[in-house]
Amino acid sequence: MIPNRHDDGEHPRRNHWEKEADMPAVPSPFRPRKPKVEPPSxxxxxxxxxxxxxxxxxxxxxxxxxxxxxxxxxxxxxxxxxxxxxxxxxxxxxxxxxxxxxxxxxxxxxxxxxxxxxxxxxxxxxxxxxxxxxxxxxxxxxxxxxxxxxxxxxxxxxxxxxxxxxxxxxxxxxxxxxxxxxxxxxxxxxxxxxxxxxxxxxxxxxxxxxxxxxxxxxxxxxxxxxxxxxxxxxxxxxxxxxxxxxxxxxxxxxxxxxxxxxxxxxxxxxxxxxxxxxxxxxxxxxxxxxxxxxxxxxxxxxxxxxxxxxxSMQQNTDMRTISAVVGMAAVPTLIAGIYGMNFDNMPELHLEYGYYISIAFMVITVGAIFWWFRKNNWL
The missing domain is CATH 3.30.460.20 (CorA soluble domain-like)
Structure with a gap:
């Protein structure tokens, strides 16, 4: 036999809901909420x-x-x-x-x-x-x-x-x-x-x-x-x-x-x-x-x-121009790097006109690369 009341005389179901009533209410997602209106001061x-x-x-x-x-x-x-x-x-x-x-x-x-x-x-x-x-x-x-x-x-x-x-x-x-x-x-x-x-x-x-x-x-x-x-x-x-x-x-x-x-x-x-x-x-x-x-x-x-x-097109054009300039600078850098390695057994190091020949080769190469870039609208 299940008792209807606790010893203190409170109904168990009633006590359960009373405890839940003390808890903060959770808004239901299915119930629209009215906008909160602040009371006038x-x-x-x-x-x-x-x-x-x-x-x-x-x-x-x-x-x-x-x-x-x-x-x-x-x-x-x-x-x-x-x-x-x-x-x-x-x-x-x-x-x-x-x-x-x-x-x-x-x-x-x-x-x-x-x-x-x-x-x-x-x-x-x-x-x-x-x-x-x-x-x-x-x-x-x-x-x-x-x-x-x-x-x-x-x-x-x-x-x-x-x-x-x-x-x-x-x-x-x-x-x-x-x-x-x-x-x-x-x-x-x-x-x-x-x-x-x-x-x-x-x-x-x-x-x-x-x-x-x-x-x-x-x-x-x-x-x-x-x-x-x-x-x-x-x-x-x-x-x-x-x-x-x-x-x-x-x-x-x-x-x-x-x-x-x-x-x-x-x-x-x-x-x-x-x-x-x-x-x-x-x-x-x-x-x-x-x-x-x-x-x-x-x-x-x-x-x-x-x-x-x-x-985007302007950025691509700028990047292409920068790449062309870097490409033209790469050849003189390569030549200067090769002849700056300070090896004793390099045949061109003791030429009388080796410096002028290398400079002329750099200028001709850069000019050729510049002409090719202009022909292809890179510059």
């Missing part, structure tokens, strides 16, 4: 939410009402007019600031986490009647103007959260112009709602992609001419520099195509037909830029292969 908790708000504007009938608003007053103004929407621009908010804004607009908690963490690929997510769009901004600086060459291409992040009567933009290392003035000529579009502003922001970002693509095309063309021009020394590190920067831009903009396509095709109930046509145009421009960046990457890979081949 007390100093960040004390920062008011207004510190993260860059602007808060109210749009009614396609026009921006004059002046800036607080979040509460903006919502009250939209409710009072019975139409229009609020646009709140945030700059790198911390968690408690984003949580406060989310409570006022009824934003899903998962969006709050994404908006704070940043460093995300371009994407589109839908939460009921809210759309969350992430796009990357790209900035270009000439390589001669930066101290750290890794800063030629720099990227930021623009997040857009769209609801029925509000638009919240969150910028991380990115700068958006005040569109309240730039959309004055597009009043009929803005009157449609926040989605028109989302289109405008995406259109501006993609236009910037096109401008940078044109600048990179000039740089790649210059590198190509430099590599293929004969007799010109070139810096292979420049190819590595632009290949790395173009890859960074490629990773920043390439996923946006899928997000734009999903925005147009899968959210027709939230997006007006006219805006969908404009978003298709943005997607077309994005695809063109993506193809250009892909071609730049392929061209630089080819130029890198060519440059490595040219360096």
């Amino acid at each position: 007390q100093s960040k908790m004390n920062v008011p939410v207004e510190r993260a708000i860059e602007h808060c504007r109210v749009f009614v009938d396609g026009e921006a009402l004059p002046g800036e608003y607080t979040v509460n007053s903006a919502l009250e103004a939209v409710e009072e007019y019975g139409r229009g929407f609020v646009w709140v621009g945030l700059v790198e908010p911390v968690e408690h600031q984003m949580t406060r804004v989310a409570e006022q607009f009824g934003i899903h908690e998962l969006i709050v986490e994404d908006a704070v963490l940043a460093h995300q690929r371009p994407k589109l997510e839908r939460y009921d009647d809210q759309l969350f769009v992430v796009a990357r901004s790209v900035n270009y600086r000439d390589s001669d103007e930066v101290t750290d060459r890794r800063d030629v291409i720099s990227t930021g992040e623009v997040q857009m959260l769209m609801g029925k009567n509000f638009l919240i933009t969150v910028c991380h290392k990115a700068k958006l112009p005040n569109l309240a003035y730039t959309v004055a000529d597009e009043q009929s579009l803005v009157e449609i709602g926040p989605v028109a502003m989302v289109w405008k922001i995406l259109d501006m970002l993609v236009d910037r992609y096109s401008e940078i693509s044109a600048l990179l095309a000039v740089e790649v063309d210059e590198i190509e001419e430099e590599v293929f021009e004969p007799g010109v020394k070139f810096d292979v590190n420049r190819i590595y520099l632009y290949k790395r920067e173009i890859l960074e831009m490629k990773h920043a903009i390439e996923p946006l195509s899928a997000a734009l396509k999903s925005l147009v095709e899968n959210n027709k109930d939230l997006i007006d037909k006219q805006i969908r046509s404009y978003l298709r145009d943005v997607n077309d421009h994005q695809s063109v830029v993506k193809d250009h960046i892909q071609s730049f990457d392929e061209r630089l890979s080819s130029l890198l292969d060519v440059s490595v081949a040219k360096v």
